[in-house]
Amino acid sequence: MRYGIVTETYPPEVNGVALTVQGLEQGLRQRGHTVAMVRPRQDGEADPPADTLLVRGAALPRYPGLKFGLPATRLLHAHWRQARPDAIYVATEGPLGWSALRAARRLGIPAATGFHTRFDDYVRSYGAPWLEGTALRWMRHFHNGAQATLVPTRELQRFLQAQRFRNVVQLPRAVDTAAFHPDHRDETLRRPWGLDPHALAVIHVGRIAPEKNLPLAVRAFRELQRVRPEARFVWVGDGPAREALQRENPDFIFCGIQRGEALGRHFASGDLFLFPSRSETFGNVTLEALASGVPVVAFDYGAAREFLRDGVHGAAVALHDDAGFLAAALRLAGDDALHARMRPACRDAVAGLRPARVAEAFDHLLRSLAIRSTHHAATAVS
Secondary structure: OOEEEEEOOOOOOHHHHHHHHHHHHHHHHOOOOOEEEEEEOOOOOOOOOOOOEEOOEOOOOOOOOEEEEOOOOHHHHHHHHHOOOOOOEOOOOOOHHHHHHHHHHHHEEEEEEEEOOHHHHHHHHOOHHHHHHHHHHHHHHHOOOOOEEOOOOHHHHHHHHHHOOEEEEEEEOOOOOOOHHHHHHHHHHHHHOOOOOOEEEEEEOOOOHHHOOOOHHHHHHHHOOOOOOOOOOEEEOOOHHHHHHHHHOOOEEEOOOHHHHHHHHHHHOEEEEOOOOOEEEOOOHHHHHHHOOOEEEEOOOOHHHOOOOOOOOOOEOOOHHHHHHHHHHHHOOOOHHHHHHHHHHHHHHOOOOHHHHHHHHHHHHHHHHHHEEEEEEEHOOO
């Protein structure tokens, strides 16, 4: 089969959408399919890789290094007329994503979309809560233009169905359990953080941005620091809120964006992962922390609801219970014996989440859309 994937973010950009899309692409290729990518040209990128169409993009406000694709309906229409995919996957809701759906509709190419970002939550985090309903309607109009909308959890599937999104299908997530593993713990990495082998490293991995609810993580660390004064708070990632956070907390350790083996070592070298975000559609970093044997404190939704058992792998806190989040962080920080019991349990919680299974399910979904489209076309002709 020949599949097309359209995305406005892709590695080396570091975010959950980019990495998820790359994983889906690689999974389809490993299953023997041809995958034609469409994405914005990245800074400094010259000739496109094979099977990749690069389009014009523009910088995303407040997110240096990230772009959105500019409208390209005519270009995509001409491109897909020459090399028609059997089905396409549109990962992002930006101008390029809208163009892809329009071009696919004109050509009769079946399309699935991915619901990766809760823009309705983001507008609230950026000080415009009155736009929440508008954002949700905009997303519904976009996704209902496809034959299927893919989501990572049953919880999100039920929410979107209640909001009149059509054909919402759950596609599970996976984690690379070789890249994220407790064996990658590195005392030579911890030592410059000011930690001996028995000291507590609290870690946060992700974009340092307003929608991530980071002041709660800071409050939680300051509370637990009272009982573990030797603890250090290690931040992996970057974003628009980093400068202020670093200025206001000079004792925090900022490691910037990490990739590949380095990211695996940073995860495994932590002892407690604080994830206060309430705006995720899933939260891949939760799985990466668990695979690394690091207990997690998170709100009970997304990946945490699917895989984190409260008291076994960390703490799953009721969604708006900030006091519960603080208490959970304090409880886990003060009990080294509990940490020791949780670490292997965390690993066991995600050990069976194989990327190959996700690729198989993704392939099956796109194939079924292609077969259904061919059948409808044949029926119309007859």
